[in-house]
Amino acid sequence: MARTDDRFRSAYNKLLDICATMDVGSQLPAEVVLAEQMEVSRTIVRTALQKLDEEDLIDWEGRQKTLIKRPEQKHRLTQSESAPSGEELEKLFFEWILRFDVPAGTSLNIAQLSRQFGVPAHSLQEFLSGLSRFGLVERRAKGGWILSGFTAEFAVELSDFRLVLEMNAVRQLLSLPDDHDIWVKLKDLEREHEDLKKDLKTRYHDFSTLDEKFHSTVNSVVKNRFVLEAQKLISLIFHYHYMWDKHDERERNAAAIEEHLEWIRAMLAHDRLHSEEAALKHLRRSKETLLASLKDHRRA
Amino acid sequence: MARTDDRFRSAYNKLLDICATMDVGSQLPAEVVLAEQMEVSRTIVRTALQKLDEEDLIDWEGRQKTLIKRPEQKHRLTQSESAPSGEELEKLFFEWILRFDVPAGTSLNIAQLSRQFGVPAHSLQEFLSGLSRFGLVERRAKGGWILSGFTAEFAVELSDFRLVLEMNAVRQLLSLPDDHDIWVKLKDLEREHEDLKKDLKTRYHDFSTLDEKFHSTVNSVVKNRFVLEAQKLISLIFHYHYMWDKHDERERNAAAIEEHLEWIRAMLAHDRLHSEEAALKHLRRSKETLLASLKDHRRA
């Protein structure tokens, strides 16, 4: 067999749904119209109509497509659950790396991994090819891939890159007008940080989410596809590290909250120097934490 | 047929080369040794040895691999010239886009393009998948790809991103010690700019190369894989634009040389403020030029 008929199956079911809304004896719309409604090509529409005709649900002759009877549950085609999408694959991949602490230099086995993740091998290939742009994986001459990232060096460079991008975001943020959304959002974030700080004893797990929210808010003022794409990778890796590294979590989070608060307040006060200073302080400490957790993990 | 036997063919020829350096009657080394020398697996070595045996060039029995006669030209296997590598493909792709001024929104025809570029379709797929990380192309739901970049917006965002990265490079550069390589390189670049300025009337075409050299020198002080990767894309696109946009070339280059010189001299004088100012000025004007050339191109 070549490609799957998943697309046909879901289209056919959608066509059944359309029929269900119509009266017996009435005419189905033209093929082009159906194709548009079903977001699919006319070829599929025609194949689906043909099956509908075979099943005696419609009477199809030329442009006469008369509904004979309402479709029932039994007419629906079963759909094989679709493979994880690109984003889901990304998540699976990073979770796998961080959960099992896959060391740099490991050769990646496409066939095995694609089975493990439940995706077609060539989707995984494409995904890795995309990652290779970030130097996280490398293609070997003899074929196959090796994981080249997640070394201390990688963490350092990623953190440095993050620093450059976020410092830029801070500078842009401070030059925004007073009636901009961002000031309200920052005020809200300040309150959320204060709330979490009060209940830290019980809620310290919630910091990971708040951290991501804060950084993405700051970065949201930069409207740039390259920056955005880079930040997706950065937050992904920092996020997963927070997830797996449970060492000293409460103390770390308490310190981070203080740093965030200082940074937020400096920005709210439009104090450029102090904002940059606070940002720098937090980002540098974040880098150290990431590095320490990497070393710690290796040793364990 | 499944995969090509290119790898075998080149290995076989390499094995002939090895035989050519040996005396008739002597023994070839062990399979593992050959495999190492030929940078190939033992499977190929054995297949190659078998063919050598069939051609009566060697007498192969167990670990006895006796050379019967020296291989000649006629024994060599013809190799189908290998497909363009990743970097060559990249070049071909961008040249195609800029030369034919392919507009944003164009749907890319994998089959046709892969024929045009002389690469296997799936290599092109992987390449595009990599580019999609930069938002230059997008995958459509119905399948296939569309070129989404190379709009004015793209140019603006790219230029802004470049600005962030190069300003960071400048700051890092200025904090380097006096005995660092970079100062010598900058001094050389100053001279090269002065030379070109003198002969601008005849040599103004040479600026494109010098421009790339200058920017990559400045950026070379940042040791960061993400920055480097981003800069590869940036210089690629700026470079190709210089190549195709011949409008006002001499005047543009003359102005750019002056801006470069001011920037270089400010850095050589360790004047932080002036350096940043000059860099900003040049980068902003570069952005305008890129934008203008895009608009111009569209109109033409």
Added chain:
DNA sequence: AAATTGAATTTTATTATTAAAAACAAAATT
């Protein structure tokens, strides 16, 4: 003339197949 369908063509996604690599086991050599 416009809309719609029928049929043919092109293109893409996926599998089956073969080449190559890697792993394993047996034999020969030191």
Added chain:
DNA sequence: AATTTTGTTTTTAATAATAAAATTCAATTT
């Protein structure tokens, strides 16, 4: 006996073949 080397099998990856879907173009109906 230990090491090296070869023979064999198993696994993995690259590519051509193929079926599904999209697109195009001509013919037909309204």
